Amino acid sequence: MKKGRQTYILDGKVYISATASIAGVDEGNGRLRDFFDFVIDESEFGCKSHEKAEIKLRKHAIESLLQNASVEADEIDAIIGGDLLNQLVPSGFSAREFDAPFCGLYSACATFGQSLATGALLLGGGAKKVICCTSSHFATAERQYRFPLELGTQPPPTAQRTVTGVGCALLTSERPKNKCPKITSFTLGKVIDMGLNDPNNMGAAMAPATYETITTHLDERGVNADYYDLIVTGDLGKLGRELLCSMLGKKYGAVKDRINDCGCMVFKEIQKCGLGGSGAGCSSLVFCSYLYKTMLEGGLKRILLVPTGAMLSKDSSLQGESIPAIAHAVAIEM
């Protein structure tokens, strides 16, 4: 059922039955290490290139998910999701390993939100089991968006660090044996471009689109910000989170204790990862490990997951374009 222009209310039959997460080396040394299913011990993961490593990471994550859920690949109605690389190579190439239909999705680092929403629509259309999977890799993203790591380029103070990791979730229309969270509604975001053009300050570029999606969601669903135990954005980083809290504060009063950001949750301060984590794998990795497990254990009952994305490419920046941004919101409740 649709409510308002951008929000879809679901009938309660979209269960997040299982998740799997694989984290990179630095993420494994970060704040959430105890929550990951698996941490790799070197960034190439035994492959000849980082790009091949990202393909292999996805394949392993999906295999772990099937194992966690005790499901065979040929029971899966679709594998959907994306990543940050050109032509979604990690997603497409990992999907060839599984006997299941595939849909590639792209909203930059907001792709996990779009994936959960699309998965819910597929279940609404009659699918029974859908895998949502997004990923990113620090080395592949640096090479593609900025410079190859071999150049040793110094990151500016507002830079964030692309998360190396994969998070994947199994959506099912049937209630699993054990209690698990459900997707209860989602809000599709608009592309908003406020004219910022510094590709090393994504948090500021994404904050307005994030504000727009969150306020639209709350308005259209008819709830206040305190309906959710936690509103958790994708990868705004410290600066973007400050901006968002300041904007939301004007509308809803003090909300800072209810707002967090996956990018701010991954690394320890001592790791010196700039303003925090980022990447299409950031929100999926944090959701599929820490947030999901905390929900299962009763630590969180209702969250609004809002993956955030900056839709730029290296070419668009070199051609003088500003940075359009997007955020999709997904309500997840026990």
Add this chain to the structure above:
Amino acid sequence: MKKGRQTYILDGKVYISATASIAGVDEGNGRLRDFFDFVIDESEFGCKSHEKAEIKLRKHAIESLLQNASVEADEIDAIIGGDLLNQLVPSGFSAREFDAPFCGLYSACATFGQSLATGALLLGGGAKKVICCTSSHFATAERQYRFPLELGTQPPPTAQRTVTGVGCALLTSERPKNKCPKITSFTLGKVIDMGLNDPNNMGAAMAPATYETITTHLDERGVNADYYDLIVTGDLGKLGRELLCSMLGKKYGAVKDRINDCGCMVFKEIQKCGLGGSGAGCSSLVFCSYLYKTMLEGGLKRILLVPTGAMLSKDSSLQGESIPAIAHAVAIEM
């Protein structure tokens, strides 16, 4: 309603109410020139780069569609679709011009099939008006997948020519005043990689995935190949089409007169465009002009549109990977 593993049968409330098409210079000199809404007269379309031209082409196509359908942008529930460029820049950057939610999709040149399917799912979820839009541009695709045009590289005999063009379609859940085609079912394809690795012979790489999707669709829907007046693939080109007809012929007998390929329909022989057109804009341009208008005029009653995609990137080929392919099938009937 889902039927079989990959096929979704719709309840008949997905109308393709209107389409719009913008074609490039060579496409405008091709076989379908009389069917396009608009033909540009130079490939940069007044912009400083071909990438910017592709953004502008999409913006114009969506504006034309809104005009053709007498609909305002703020009535649109979502703009969905994709293109071939890194990080879907033409799609994301053109979407910022419209006050509507956006979902980026990617199955390479099969994206138009995925877009129509996703649009149908959104309508099933309660959306009323969704725009599906895919595009490609010869110069941007050459620069990105192969070499910049300025190098004057000679294409090999099996090469196809990326179509410059945009096709967009308005899906509505309400029956429009005039009779129009409906989407009656769709089949999501699997990623299939037979180990071919020549990025200049995409037709051969895509034919097996296309065969798989078409046969799955016919099996799961329970109809024979002659149920459709036309089964029209996206961009197999002459060679890929031969391969597909030969494979289908073994299963269904003589089907060649019922099978065509959008890539084979765009250019005239005299234009020397290799084995035919290709690109994410190929199937959408041909559907949104010639095929749609022919359906409206009664020349075709039932078609199975099967956009086809090769999921490679320049990096994947340089790293020695073979070419995974995918095809999604969409049944469109009057």
